[in-house]
Amino acid sequence: MNFKMSTEQENMLHDIGVVDFVTVEMTQYLDTHPMDREAIEYFNHYMRMKNQMMRDYANKYGPLSLSVADNSCKEWKWALQPMPWEGGC
């Protein structure tokens, strides 16, 4: 099954990837530097940003994670998302 994405959707997904990469790398730094307050601030900033972007994306195109999968519609949107290895995202 192939899913065609709009440029806007691709851009949103790209930006989520960028911000998420920051949180992944900061998490690994903080694992061994848990008292670094500057790093904690940095992590919090990007994590808040990612959470907002994940909610915005879910509202427009559907959930990328179960934490933003809640919806009042009759269909379960999580199951309707394309598989990421199909080249869409």
Add this chain to the structure above:
Amino acid sequence: MWNYEKRLQYPVKITQPNAKLAQVIISQFGGPDGELAASMRYLSQRYTMPFHVAGLLTDIGTEELAHMEMISAIVYQLTKDLSMDEIESYGFDKYYVDHTLALWPQSAGGIPFNSCFFQSKGDAITDLTEDMAADGAFP
């Protein structure tokens, strides 16, 4: 436990199939220094690591699973919808006879994924040294 995000860590969009290339790249999936070995290495070693390092290896091992998914997507897209003629001309027939176009973790030389690809010895310095060798760290 784990949570899944339905996206790749970095997008994979291959337009030109190439099963010859796929046979080399598959080593980064199921070969001795591939992402499957990397994730299993970190996630096995972490239990006997000092506290902070155990947390770090958990998060690194988790990221390696995301890397494995990207490499798998590359192999999948490089071999998608190949005709029998293409499979033969790419030399992909020896893989195809056992696995068709499905993903199966093996090295480029055809050696199946094996936990002997990594070590887990219960000594932090020993295990971290092995991690550096496997993860491509050179002096």
